[in-house]
Amino acid sequence: GAGVSQSPSNKVTEKGKDVELRCDPISGHTALYWYRQSLGQGLEFLIYFQGNSAPDKSGLPSDRFSAERTGGSVSTLTIQRTQQEDSAVYLCASAQDGMRVEKLFFGSGTQLSVL
Amino acid sequence: DAKTTQPPSMDCAEGRAANLPCNHSTISGNEYVYWYRQIHSQGPQYIIHGLKNNETNEMASLIITEDRKSSTLILPHATLRDTAVYYCIVRVAQAGTALIFGKGTTLSVSS
Numbered sequence: 515g516a517g518v519s520q521s522p523s524n525k526v527t528e529k530g531k532d533v534e535l536r537c538d539p540i541s542g543h544t545a546l547y548w549y550r551q552s553l554g555q556g557l558e559f560l561i562y563f564q565g566n567s568a569p570d571k572s573g574l575p576s577d578r579f580s581a582e583r584t585g586g587s588v589s590t591l592t593i594q595r596t597q598q599e600d601s602a603v604y605l606c607a608s609a610q611d612g613m614r615v616e617k618l619f620f621g622s623g624t625q626l627s628v629l
Numbered sequence: 630d631a632k633t634t635q636p637p638s639m640d641c642a643e644g645r646a647a648n649l650p651c652n653h654s655t656i657s658g659n660e661y662v663y664w665y666r667q668i669h670s671q672g673p674q675y676i677i678h679g680l681k682n683n684e685t686n687e688m689a690s691l692i693i694t695e696d697r698k699s700s701t702l703i704l705p706h707a708t709l710r711d712t713a714v715y716y717c718i719v720r721v722a723q724a725g726t727a728l729i730f731g732k733g734t735t736l737s738v739s740s
Contacts, residue, residue, distance in 0.1 A: 547728070556730055556731065557730040559729055562727045617675045618728055619675070620674070621672055
């Protein structure tokens, strides 16, 4: 596609449920990032993929959070047993590998609300 | 990666130039200066980057001091649509790790 696509755009769930958030990066982009942004806060890095592997997952806040990427393309961020503090906008970004300077292209995010 | 310091907020009148400063006094020789902005309810958007020389593109100009310890992002004719949070980030090219965003500067453009 022309840009980074994220789905769903909005997700409301009950505390304790699992959720899956999807990211479709720009075609050909091998680098993929997940961030989250709580209301009124800055961007918090979660995990970085290079191809299908995740060399940096240092930002995942707990073992309830996991992510995978298949085929070097689509990525899924899974949050198990959601808590109210997980409510935030989850943003995905992709970048073209092999470039000397890396420009990130962001999606519009998924607004997650945990009731 | 070097740390950056930006003012938390700035105001600008529509049609005037907006000059957003960034201090990065511990920048190393192989670190680039990147600028992104985030308009309310949207994902961040890349604006411009530079290493040593001043840069200009269709969105903005980037002025980097000779000692590279600070830089200024210039929006030559600010519009209401430029109201956003502007992030200055320094890091090596192809670091293989994430771009870390600080708190940025909230620019408010008013008519």
